[in-house]
Amino acid sequence: MAEDDRSGEGARARGTGPGEQRGGGGAPRGGALGALLGGAAGAPGAGVDPMAFTAADEEKRRGVRRMKVTATGLLVLVAVVYALATWAEHSGAGAWAGYVAAAAEAGMVGALADWFAVTALFRHPLGLPIPHTAIIPRKKDQLGASLGAFVGENFLSPDVIRTRLHALRLGSRVGTWLAHPENTDRVTSELSTALRGALTVLRDNDVQAVVGEAVTRRADAQEIAPGLGRMLERIVEDGGHRRVVDLVCSRAHDWLVLHSDQVMNAVQGGAPGWTPRFVDKRVGERVYKELLRFLTEMRDMPDHPARAAIDTFLADFATDLRTDPDTRARVERLKSEIIHRPEVQDLIASAWSAVRAMIVAAAEDEQSELRLRARAALLSLGNRMSADPRLQDKVDGWAESAAAYVVTNYRAQITSLITDTVASWDAEHTSRKIEAHIGRDLQFIRINGTVVGSLAGLVIHTVSRGLGA
Template sequence: MERTYGDIDGAGTGGAADADTGGGRGPKAGGTRPAPGGGGPGGPLAFSAADQEKQRAVRRMKTLATGLLLAVALVYVLAKWAQSAGLGGWSGYVAAAAEAGMVGALADWFAVTALFRRPLGLPIPHTAIIPTKKDQLGHSLGEFVGENFLAGDVVRQRLRAVGIGSRLGVWLAEPAHVDRVTAELATAVRGALTVLRDADVQAVVGEAITRRADAQEIAPGLGTMLEKVVADGGHRRVVDLVCVRAHDWLTLHSDSVMDAVTGGAPGWTPRFVDRKVGDRVYRELLRFVTEMRDMPDHPARGAVDRFLADFARDLQSDTDTRARVERLKSEVLGRGEVQDLIASAWGSVRAMIVAAAEDERSELRLRARAAILSLGTRLATDERLQRKVDGWLEDAAVYVVTTYRGEITSLITETVAGWDAEHTSRKIEAHIGRDLQFIRINGTVVGALAGLLIYTLTHTVVG
């Protein structure tokens, strides 16, 4: 009897929770020997301290259920002895109740044990369900999750009930939360810029700028801009600057003008004549520049205005002028110095962004914080914006679950398939085995009551 009950319990009092696994050859449930296939420490199904505590609770409940079965068996033996000794009619009722209680306990023990192992190690069909049907259970679980949790309508209704837009707005309306978000964004920006290789980014930026410049004709745009500048008189300050600088240069370099004039004179002319001519040219040139500098209505200034206005129109409408500008643009962009300048711009931009991200008082951080705080305030109060944000999130979530449902459910199926069958059974039993032992206890109690009721009705009717 003791051997039978030890096998029935699967735990006994010595902790042999899996004594009947594989005909009594399996590892003890209370042990810590790692199961093959990833069941050891650190594996996908490693037993944690919480799992071990649950396993101990399962063993205690097994001991209690088995103890109740032993108690009922003892009551049955004593009741049958009392009945044979003629101690009274009550012994028949007690024996019937105890007998039915044992039957109920044994039936429920078989049902519970059959989930995790073969009862008594016997190859009974449809037993050891979890170890033998593990892969099918994983596939069914994946399908169940896909149909009931990853359905588009389910995801949309759940997200709509949560009201993420409103909650996000309330959360972002708090300055402390905004500071945290801003800091995290700054960290993310710094990390992203650190990971990027300068050479790769420079090549991309240079190629993008060059391609965009080649594809876009610049002459009409330049013509429109120049036309507006001339119409607004914006070029006059440039003319003023040129005149001032020309006057100053002529004042300081009169000898250079004289040398240029005399150097270009014929060799047969006398030297004093060359100097006279040079001096006259220099004085006239200085007078012209001085008058142009001091007279806003000087005719030469008007000529400059007309020239620029004509050039602006030619840039917009003259085919030859536009073609020349495009050729010049291509030549300038093709020069190595320009390409180096474009590529080196990335370094300056990155340094500027990193410095701004690290400085809590930088304009970038302050503007980002203000924008996030404003967004949070609007989200917290504007129902239309809340609905719009909720709609975006719902659409995105539905797209993900409907597009990648197969990949998500296959993760469940493949993960379960990769688990060791024996270790999976032990893991599941540690989590739900304690509740299953109540089935054995309830079976004992309900069986005893049913047996007592049947015995009573039988003797009442027959009697």
């Protein structure tokens, strides 16, 4: 009795596939992560169709058909044997014919029963809507839910995860693996590729906005006057400001020498209009000479009184920055005005482009300081992990705790990947897909049923004859 595949072929010709039946609306379950997982699994057209028949699937279907022919041929054979043995028994061929007929008859019963059982998994036998048949098409969603629950209860249990990870000894394995330089080079290369990819995906405008907002918020929240006061105090104590004073005095002296006419003209221009011009000129020359003398003495005399006055002023200013409320408030207002100026905001935002270019260049260069330091750090970590049992235990504990946290809090969302995916499959298409994968083994059930039925029939007939029945 050959099985009819026409319904399956017709469904394939119609192009049924995932997304045609969602099972209860196909809405992803399990919160945000469930929506993410469910949407990825059940969204029509999202990538390659997981239920599409591949060349390997078609080869398996051909194997199933060959096994169907074999099993059906064996049924036909025992039917022919039964007919011939019955004819021979009625023709007086002898007692052996009865034994053969009984074995063949039981073989037919076993073959038919197993054919019915196997066929009922995937379709209605002979097209008749017999109760509890076409189990997979009718109960696809329930099977998916049961499979998800089974996986969740037996594989996504915190105890199971912890036991399995503890047996793996991840700390020791990872440490031993990282201790080999070739593996460290591979990890460094992969991390560099991932870093470049992440920086490429990020939009400059978004990152610049985040960086600018973060820097501005941090600057607004942090009072800088006390810190500036402490820094200025240390500079004055160490005499670090004196080099700056030397530079200013030297540059001011040189400027006066080069622009003597401008200085004298500026002094003369500020004189009253009623003074004689020669008096204005003498006053301008006098002021210029005094300024030049003053700057020359400051430049050449480390103990000049003006330098001491500068030291005192800076020390007092440092104290005011730390302790005087009015000075601190004025510094904060000045800081806020500077940080919110458009040109400063543009400078902060543009810093991201420079940083990204620097990181990308370092990630691409195998001899860059970034990659060399990352490689050395990974190699050192691998050597430590491979030799330090306490560090291994810490790594194992972190891995076990992280995995247990995930399965404890997101088990429903993870198992919904199974249930929602199965719910999104077309029932008839799913049935044919499953049959292609396990149908060949199921046909052996029919063959075994024929053989076992024949042997059982022979034994029963023999016992019956032996008891005189």
